[in-house]
Amino acid sequence: MNTEQSEIDKPRANCGVIGAWNIPQASTMAYLGLYSLQHRGQEAAGIVSMDSRKLYRHAGSGLVADVFKHKGILESLPGDAAIGHNRYSTTGPSSHDNCQPLLVEDRFGPIAMSHNGNLVNYKSLRSFLEDDGSLFSTSSDSELILQLIARSHAKSVPERLMEALRLIEGAYSLILLTKNQMIAARDPFGIRPLCLGKLGDGYIIVSETCALDLLDATYIRDIQPGEVVVIDKSGLKQFQFADSKKRAHCIFEFVYFSRPDSRIFGDNVDKTRRKLGHYLAMGHPAKGAEIVISVPDSSNTAALGFAHESGLRYEMALIRNHYVGRTFIEPEQRMRDFGVKIKFNPVAGVLKDKSIVVVDDSIVRGTTLKKLIRHIRNSGAAEVHVRISSPPIIRPCFYGMDFPTQEELIASSRTIPEIKDHMEADSLEYLTPEELLASVPHNNGQGYCTACFTGDYPIKIEQ
Numbered sequence: 001m002n003t004e005q006s007e008i009d010k011p012r013a014n015c016g017v018i019g020a021w022n023i024p025q026a027s028t029m030a031y032l033g034l035y036s037l038q039h040r041g042q043e044a045a046g047i048v049s050m051d052s053r054k055l056y057r058h059a060g061s062g063l064v065a066d067v068f069k070h071k072g073i074l075e076s077l078p079g080d081a082a083i084g085h086n087r088y089s090t091t092g093p094s095s096h097d098n099c100q101p102l103l104v105e106d107r108f109g110p111i112a113m114s115h116n117g118n119l120v121n122y123k124s125l126r127s128f129l130e131d132d133g134s135l136f137s138t139s140s141d142s143e144l145i146l147q148l149i150a151r152s153h154a155k156s157v158p159e160r161l162m163e164a165l166r167l168i169e170g171a172y173s174l175i176l177l178t179k180n181q182m183i184a185a186r187d188p189f190g191i192r193p194l195c196l197g198k199l200g201d202g203y204i205i206v207s208e209t210c211a212l213d214l215l216d217a218t219y220i221r222d223i224q225p226g227e228v229v230v231i232d233k234s235g236l237k238q239f240q241f242a243d244s245k246k247r248a249h250c251i252f253e254f255v256y257f258s259r260p261d262s263r264i265f266g267d268n269v270d271k272t273r274r275k276l277g278h279y280l281a282m283g284h285p286a287k288g289a290e291i292v293i294s295v296p297d298s299s300n301t302a303a304l305g306f307a308h309e310s311g312l313r314y315e316m317a318l319i320r321n322h323y324v325g326r327t328f329i330e331p332e333q334r335m336r337d338f339g340v341k342i343k344f345n346p347v348a349g350v351l352k353d354k355s356i357v358v359v360d361d362s363i364v365r366g367t368t369l370k371k372l373i374r375h376i377r378n379s380g381a382a383e384v385h386v387r388i389s390s391p392p393i394i395r396p397c398f399y400g401m402d403f404p405t406q407e408e409l410i411a412s413s414r415t416i417p418e419i420k421d422h423m424e425a426d427s428l429e430y431l432t433p434e435e436l437l438a439s440v441p442h443n444n445g446q447g448y449c450t451a452c453f454t455g456d457y458p459i460k461i462e463q
């Protein structure tokens with residue numbers, strides 16, 4: 001039996017976070033927002049709410065719809081402030097203990113926290129704290145931040161948080177809730193997105209703006225890299241806890257992770273993803289191709305951009321079954337193609353005798369795309385040209401995305417012609433790192449992390 005081969009061959013985003021302050025039925029708003037952020041993490045979900053008396057928590061393994069399916073759960077999370085979290089684990093196993101928001105009892109009262117990202121100096125800091133007597137109740141890197149807050153002697157939670165953040169390195173977009181404040185923070189490189197919205201007299205903080213749209217909230221601005229925002233009864237205050245001279249926004253958020261209807265790093269994902277398709281078509285046309293198809297859903301927008309630039313017709317030729325869970329188990333090795341077939345079915349009437357350009361956003365191991373190419377050919381396509389709207393992935397991510405090991409990344413050990421032969425495609429071309437950087441916005445001196453494509457890690461990785 002093999003569950004891995006049934007997975008779609010993509011990196012997995014680790015988390016989505018949301019916070020609601022001074023909003024009636026805040027836990028229900030957090031719950032709805034988590035639905036919009038479901039693509040950022042599907043292993044676990046949770047909400048902590050706050051009323052005038054205390055903080056309340058519910059979290060568990062599964063999709064948002066599963067975790068909150070029983071009547072009465074949202075009613076058990078009262079108050080007009082709440083934070084929520086969708087998780088896919090990148091450090092620590094996906095056990096119940098690692099579900100977020102984490103909730104701890106500090107000497108000054110309860111603190112809850114939702115974290116999107118990954119700390120790169122986690123191991124050394126944790127060893128240091130354990131040697132000094134700290135006890136950890138989870139194996140997730142997020143708990144380390146709470147431990148550092150607890151050890152600080154500063155007077156307020158925001159000050160203690162800022163002290164803690166100066167010790168940690170890596171990617172973090174955080175939302176914390178105490179009995180009288182909601183606090184948001186973003187790492188100095190701004191690796192993961194985090195933005196602020198307004199709803200009535202209250203505030204909403206989310207990973208992506210698609211959650212603001214659902215809640216009818218208005219986008220105000222991004223939480224800035226190196227910034228802490230504190231919201232309480234008296235309003236909103238902002239503090240810069242670290243210099244943010246160099247930005248390193250995750251460029252893969254534009255390529256694949258974020259929803260196309262979101263605005264991240266101050267710009268529209270849809271617009272940028274179309275540009276990726278434009279540059280791909282300009283630099284890497286497919287001679288003799290008649291139609292453009294996408295691997296749904298993540299490459300739809302780039303395929304539209306490719307079709308528009310190349311003047312070719314865009315067709316829906318792969319139908320995705322949205323009802324297959326990620327734990328679909330292939331019954332036997334000899335049935336291993338069923339994992340892909342059950343998820344994508346080619347439309348033979350569209351493909352027959354046609355020379356096709358298949359646009360996909362990325363290739364990780366190459367397992368899914370190889371099988372898809374075979375199915376497209378079996379459906380009658382005359383030629384299959386593959387165009388990838390990002391460069392070859394040659395290194396893993398250490399900043400909060402789940403990639404396989406470097407050895408498993410097909411482009412870490414094979415050339416593009418070798419990958420083409422392995423895929424049995426008629427041609428294969430990728431966007432170059434230069435074309436990728438030319439496609440993304442550069443407002444206000446934005447800089448990007450491109451480490452998985454170039455090996456150039458903006459924050460040193462602890463061995």
Ligand code: SF4
Nearest residue numbers: 250252397449451452
């Ligand atoms: S290594 Fe890749 S996925 Fe990770 S933050 Fe950098 S660009 Fe994003």
